[in-house]
Amino acid sequence: MAGNTSKPTTSTPTTGVTVPPSAPRATPAAAPGGSGFRVVGAVLVLLMLSSSVPSALYVLYQDRWDLSSGMITVVFALYAVTVLAGLLLFGSLSDTLGRRPVLAAGLILAIASMGLFAAAQGLGWLLAARAVQGLAVGLATGAMGAALLELAPRNRPALGAQVNSAGPTVGIGLGGIGAGLLVQYAPAPTSLSYLLLIAAFALCLAGVLRMPESAPGAGRSGGFKLTPHRIHVPAPVRRRFAVLVLTIIAVWSVGGFYLSLGPHLALSLLESTNYLVGGATVALLAGAATAAQLALGRTEALRTAVLGLCGLITGLGLVLLALGLGSAAVFLVATAVLGSGWGAAFLGSFRALSMLADPAHRGELTAAVYVFAYLAMSVPAVLAGLLTNIHGLHRTSVGFMAAVAAMCALALLATLRLAARTRAEGSTE
Incomplete structure (x- = not known):
């Protein structure tokens, strides 16, 4: 999402994935369609999936660590606040640095948050994990939304917007049911889901590092530039x-x-x-x-x-x-x-x-x-x-x-x- 930039953005429903209203076509090095589009779509679904996994474990956390419902909702709310902070601070960063490095940074933060969840031994760990996870999603959101439009197949140009819209709720749904199954029927209920997500995010990171850069202005405007979004x-x-x-x-x-x-x-x-x-x-x-x-x-x-x-x-x-x-x-x-x-x-x-x-x-x-x-x-x-x-x-x-x-x-x-x-x-x- 862009604030006072020359590339204003809009957002898709349900998650706030940022989508430029008139996204430019990809640069010649980043041909539309292909593996890059699938990789970014997978990143979107996995990030949203990981955000809903803790919801299936909150009752277990309450039982094991004697947490109140109030504390559980604070853990949940911290995620929303840090996603918002990430969006407002870093939403347009991929316009200058490029989609690949911003997505890679978001995935590294996501892996770190999954590690914190897997190692969690109490409320402090959960709060730290949720904060890092929120920043990961906030950082990656703008790059994901733009890349999906830029890399959409030429014969299906609307597919990028459709994935932006449906991908988040698909991820949330899969995260809820998948985590519920693992918590109930698999060993290590408070860590297995997160360890599997670490592996999935690592595969996505490898794919992101290999995908073509699709941001037309990447590397042309002076490198790192942090400009908070204006609220107006x-x-x-x-x-x-x-x-x-x-x-x-x-x-x-x-x-x-x-x-x-x-x-x-x-x-x-x-x-x-x-x-x-x-x-x-x-x-x-x-x-x-x-x-x-x-x-x-x-x-x-x-x-x-x-x-x-x-x-x-x-x-x-x-x-x-x-x-x-x-x-x-x-x-x-x-x-x-x-x-x-x-x-x-x-x-x-x-x-x-x-x-x-x-x-x-x-x-x-x-x-x-x-x-x-x-x-x-x-x-x-x-x-x-x-x-x-x-x-x-x-x-x-x-x-x-x-x-x-x-x-x-x-x-x-x-x-x-x-x-x-x-x-x-x-x-x-």
């Missing part, structure tokens, strides 16, 4: 931004809750000690989000946002019903509905937001969206974790879901009014 919403679009960002906040409040406390809630409702259940809950949410994004990829942005908000409200209502009945079956159905609404609402709102600013200011507006998204992912989750220590998981979940449902209803009404006003303005032109 242009005055003419602030009212529309305020409407659409309500959806961003609602979406990522749900995402943060599910990725931090969702597995614990699922195990509680199912009255199960099988850690696969927790990972499967994350996988179900992410899988439904991916399916919705792929199905609605060609639908108009505001209509997609409205459909997503309707799905979120329905899913949240079903979650509340599941909590009231104590029904695990209803909870799983609710998670699937909630995931589809999550994916659609974020896809639609982010696409609508990306069209608000002219290209010269799009990076600044994108940075502002990131701030709201990552704060919404982290702050409500931490508050929910702290309240869980006082009121218990069940009561806290009911209150949280009811509050987010009210926010979704407000966002839906505001988005419908915005859509009506947009149609009216279009009909008078």
